[in-house]
Amino acid sequence: MKARDKRQGVVLVHTGEGKGKSSSAFGVAFRAAGWGMSVCVIQFIKGKWKTGEERASKAFAHMEWHALGDGFTWDTKNPEQDIKTSREIWEFCKEKVRSHEFDLIVLDEINYCSGYGWISGQEIAEFIRDEKPAWMHLILTGRNAAAEVIEVADTVTEMKMIKHAYESGISATQGIEF
Template identity: 40%
Template sequence: MDDVNAHHRQRMKKIKAARDRMMESKTEEKGLIIVHTGAGKGKSSSGFGMIMRCIAHDMPCAVVQFIKGTWATGERDFLRQNFADQCRFIVSGEGFTWETQDRDRDIAAARAGWEAAKTLIRDPAVRMVLLDEINIALRYDYLDTGEVVAFLTRERPEMTHVVLTGRNAKPQVIEIADLVTEMTLVKHPFRAGIKAQPGVEF
């Protein structure tokens, strides 16, 4: 057993030394464009996890929620009830597109959300803005992808993080992003006839 532990310590020392050298080379700090996309679950959940971290670090933050509309979500209620002074929460949309069945209304709601998002992103006091499900609004051309990309690359303050969630992120958005994660669907209870449940889906 002593030989095993000694071998483990030596191996970990080498890994730590390599890791320390790598970390010494990472000196730049900047605001990031972060994309969570893919067919798997967890895109919004990950974005809201980052919002919780911002609150814990006393970093003012904001959420603009596209598409979901009036659907009661735990994250919206939690943030509005407990952290309204640290995280602004804007709902833009009247529900999923198959619920509204009115493209003009969906476009108007998305545009209103994007205008609010631009105001929040321009404010250098706001350190992170989560654009929840904006990729869906871009996918359906409710918003102009070129306009969104141009704004994020030209007008976003240097230290502001912006997180974009939703399936089917446009290639132009992925191109400008600093961090892109694709959630892969392996298994989902919905396919087994299990409905969306509080605490898991919303």
């Protein structure tokens, strides 16, 4: 693994309507942890959900997992609370970046918060441009990535849904969706 002073960190954005944005980010996180990198995953929406990826993260000594948020916000009954929670999680994310403790940080579902206007794309992009250490890798996931975030990213992947099991009446499946 390259030393931090010899590494160029990259910013990846996984967005789009299709499945696999978070799963792809977690794959990269586990790959980095497998190489001994320090990894932090911060989930904006998942809340108290029990997931296989969080359970698997415990196998790595240098991986922190923070499942935060109040649940799936598109069914919200309290948008003010969702805004407050998202802003608090965003402040937590900035603290983790500023700590310089991690080689890779995943901001899972942050693009949703930006899409809802709770954290502006401009604010996220400016923070990345101005404060992310040059050696740090950062992954942002979720639908509706802001244009400003796409602009500051090094790699942007848009997941496109062609077909989904849910359309056939198959609900979220343990080991596949969570």
